[in-house]
Amino acid sequence: MEALWIILCGSLIAISCGLLGSFLVLRKMAMVGDAISHAVLPGIVLAYLFSGSRGSIPMLIGAAALGVLTTIIIELFYKKAKLQIDASIGITFTWLFAIGIILISLFAGQVDLDQDCVLYGEIAYVPLDLLYWGDLNLGPRTLWVASAMLLLILLIVIRGYKGLFLTTFNQEYASALGISVGFWHYLLMSSVSLTTVISFESVGAILVVAFLIVPPATAYLLSNQLKHMLWLTVLFAVLSSIGGYFLAVLINGSIAGAMATVSGVLFCLVWGYTIIQKKKMMIEY
Amino acid sequence: MNSTLEFLSFSDPNVRFVVIGTMILGATAAMVGTFSFLRKRALVGDAIAHSILPGVCLSFLISGEKDPLWLILGAIISGWVSLLMIDGISRTTKLKNDTAIGIVLSVFFGAGILLMTMIQHSGNAAQAGLDKFLFGKAASLTQDDIMVFSGIGIALIVIVLALYKEFKLVSFNPDYAKVIGLPVKFLEFLLATITILAVAVGIQAVGVVLMAALLITPASGARYWTDRLGKMIIIASLFGAVSGFIGSYISYIAPSMPTGPWVVMALSVLAIGSIWFAPKRGVFSKLKLSWQNRDKILTENILKLFYHLGEDEGDFEKPRSFKQLLTSERFKELELTKGLKMLKKNNLLRKKGETWFITRSGFKEASRIVRLHRLWELYLNQRLKLEPDHVHNDAEAIEHIITPEIESLLEKELDRPTIDPHRSKIPYPTE
Structure with a gap:
């Protein structure tokens, strides 16, 4: 049963991240996603500090707002100060991450967060934190949170498909049609930060990035259409979660780390496949 | 400690x-x-x-x-x-x-x-x-x-x-x-x-x-x-x-x-x-520079206005009221107040009662700007063959930037002309 809960939670988180990450990859913003996932740390620490618990919704939103603020700071450096984009991203997220670690050390007694958890989360503890309705066991709390998050993201991706699609592939055309490029940009950014914050305790700050980027990138190699890419992303996300769980059990290591590793292995397989295909085509030609 | x-x-x-x-x-x-x-x-x-x-x-x-x-x-x-x-x-x-x-x-x-x-x-x-x-x-x-x-x-x-x-x-x-x-x-x-x-x-x-x-x-x-x-x-x-x-x-x-x-x-x-x-390259230093440029353009435009009004009426020294200055050009009220204050501080304009008039050094500066403007218009017209009605906007921007070196080059290139493409007189400093 425990295995099932963990795989299910891992898959739900991986699917949510993958769907959003597809748009990040297509918009050439993969590293912005990386930066957001690091930069929400101080927000999460402050949220723990003020609410004393993990579940409070206003605090989650507050922490996610910090992710959006990150993108604004990056743009400020890039556009106002004319600092090159890679350096703008690098300075911003390391600075905010450092603040986060300092806050953790400062309030070590009050905040139930340790540094290792920040890096790779504790998905193995998911089955231990159960939700009850009276006496009725409803299953792990994380499962409910992750499902709600996935529903929200599905809603955004399905209802906003046209807006996301057009602003991703052709911004000029989108704004000519009267679609607000800024609105979809910030909707995507705030969804990414919210997802990062929610996934945080399960998989940590850095492995979220693996879920955000690797399955979509793998899917992108195999598809020329956004819809195909999104379905393939879901497939690779689920495969990484299942494979990762069993790999972790096999060698007795971190489950989240193993999931990232498996997603990387899948990427390499697909990468190799595309190279062989290309060679074949060259020979036939 | x-x-x-x-x-x-x-x-x-x-x-x-x-x-x-x-x-x-x-x-x-x-x-x-x-x-x-x-x-x-x-x-x-x-x-x-x-x-x-x-x-x-x-x-x-x-x-x-x-x-x-x-x-x-x-x-x-x-x-x-x-x-x-x-x-x-x-x-x-x-x-x-x-x-x-x-x-x-x-x-x-x-x-x-x-x-x-x-x-x-x-x-x-x-x-x-x-x-x-x-x-x-x-x-x-x-x-x-x-x-x-x-x-x-x-x-x-x-x-x-x-x-x-x-x-x-x-x-x-x-x-x-x-x-x-x-x-x-x-x-x-x-x-x-x-x-x-x-x-x-x-x-x-x-x-x-x-x-x-x-x-x-x-x-x-x-x-x-x-x-x-x-x-x-x-x-x-x-x-x-x-x-x-x-x-x-x-x-x-x-x-x-x-x-x-x-x-x-x-x-x-x-x-x-x-x-x-950081000095020079920092965001604030750059902002400060652009503010300085904006002030320079503003004050030069006000001086130019004094010149134009004087030229139209044949009397450069006539005092002008704030209202007249405000209505003759597209200044905003706040902008104009600020510009006049700066010009007064630099002794280019003087205030008497409620009216303003131009000082000797102010007039010299005003005719310098008008000269640059008209030289540039003439240059565009003669050398680049632009129609006279196409040259004004370009000159409006460049008059604030031209250095004395470029000025003397223009003068030489055009043979120290006296009339611009709109048949206005190009003013030169009197020896």
């Missing part, structure tokens, strides 16, 4: 190791990072830092001990593999470079975490402390660590000094470097290797995530102080060393505070401060 004195006296050997160690690390990482920054590879440094973890774990698994040299060797190998992967992915697939960096960074790090937790769970006693690679252990540096750091630090400095010119060329203009026969591939390999070395060493002080800051942040800040590579490297290294000092000081007086994040905090404050406040 006592603890500050204790810290500064360096009487405690541990303090000495920590301070010297973090300063060396900060300075060498900043020096190497300057090249990464200039080659727009700031985030590659981040990827290397994350990718080193599996190499360290594997070399521990193979050698079975925590010998720093073995671990660094493992780090270099996996750093190299990660670079090759990033390069390979962006070369052979349609994925963009930043996606390639993201993939390699997160997957290598995930694999590193997997190996590290596996080693921890295996109960091998020698593994204790391996996780210091994650967050650094600046506060517990030992003499052995310092020896390794300084050895590598000196090696890096020697390499950079010896190949300074070559590295400079490869960073700024790799195509030219290739043309003049430099071994560009080899130099890039060398640059990558010294970056990996600096990361492998620095990671032990500040950890995986913050290592990128040690490379990029000092260079980004230094960029706002100078345009010269040599100076930039020196300033960046200074930032690195000073931040190393501040970080170790803070964790000395407040032992619960981690050194690495405070080093990064100090670096960020220095860099962000430079980006906003």
Whole structure:
């Protein structure tokens, strides 16, 4: 049963991240996603500090707002100060991450967060934190949170498909049609930060990035259409979660780390496949 | 206060190791990072830092001990593999470079975490402390660590000094470097290797995530102080060393505070401060310059208005009311008030009761601007064959910029003309 809960939670988180990450990859913003996932740390620490618990919704939103603020700071450096984009991203997220670690050390007694958890989360503890309705066991709390998050993201991706699609592939055309490029940009950014914050305790700050980027990138190699890419992303996300769980059990290591590793292995397989295909085509030609 | 004195006296050997160690690390990482920054590879440094973890774990698994040299060797190998992967992915697939960096960074790090937790769970006693690679252990540096750091630090400095010119060329203009026969591939390999070395060493002080800051942040800040590579490297290294000092000081007086994040905090404050406040290149200096330009254009336009009004009525010295000035041109009320005040301060206009009139030096300045305007119109008309009704807007912008040198060139080129394309007189200073 425990295995099932963990795989299910891992898959739900991986699917949510993958769907959003597809748009990040297509918009050439993969590293912005990386930066957001690091930069929400101080927000999460402050949220723990003020609410004393993990579940409070206003605090989650507050922490996610910090992710959006990150993108604004990056743009400020890039556009106002004319600092090159890679350096703008690098300075911003390391600075905010450092603040986060300092806050953790400062309030070590009050905040139930340790540094290792920040890096790779504790998905193995998911089955231990159960939700009850009276006496009725409803299953792990994380499962409910992750499902709600996935529903929200599905809603955004399905209802906003046209807006996301057009602003991703052709911004000029989108704004000519009267679609607000800024609105979809910030909707995507705030969804990414919210997802990062929610996934945080399960998989940590850095492995979220693996879920955000690797399955979509793998899917992108195999598809020329956004819809195909999104379905393939879901497939690779689920495969990484299942494979990762069993790999972790096999060698007795971190489950989240193993999931990232498996997603990387899948990427390499697909990468190799595309190279062989290309060679074949060259020979036939 | 006592603890500050204790810290500064360096009487405690541990303090000495920590301070010297973090300063060396900060300075060498900043020096190497300057090249990464200039080659727009700031985030590659981040990827290397994350990718080193599996190499360290594997070399521990193979050698079975925590010998720093073995671990660094493992780090270099996996750093190299990660670079090759990033390069390979962006070369052979349609994925963009930043996606390639993201993939390699997160997957290598995930694999590193997997190996590290596996080693921890295996109960091998020698593994204790391996996780210091994650967050650094600046506060517990030992003499052995310092020896390794300084050895590598000196090696890096020697390499950079010896190949300074070559590295400079490869960073700024790799195509030219290739043309003049430099071994560009080899130099890039060398640059990558010294970056990996600096990361492998620095990671032990500040950890995986913050290592990128040690490379990029000092260079980004230094960029706002100078345009010269040599100076930039020196300033960046200074930032690195000073931040190393501040970080170790803070964790000395407040032992619960981690050194690495405070080093990064100090670096960020220095860099962000430079980006906003550095003279000439900082954001505020640039803003100030653009404000000054705006004021210059405003006051020159007001003077020009006085000239035009005087020219129309044949009386340059006639006093003008605020209302007349406001309605004759497209000034805003606040703008005009501000401009008049500045002109009065510079003694170009004088106020009498509620009316304004132009002083002698003000008139001289006004006719200079009108002269530039009309010379330029004539130039466009005669030499570029633009119609007379197309030249005004262009002249309106350029009249504020033309220097006395260009003015005399224009005058010579056009044979000191007296009439502009609109048949207005071009005013010259009376001898």
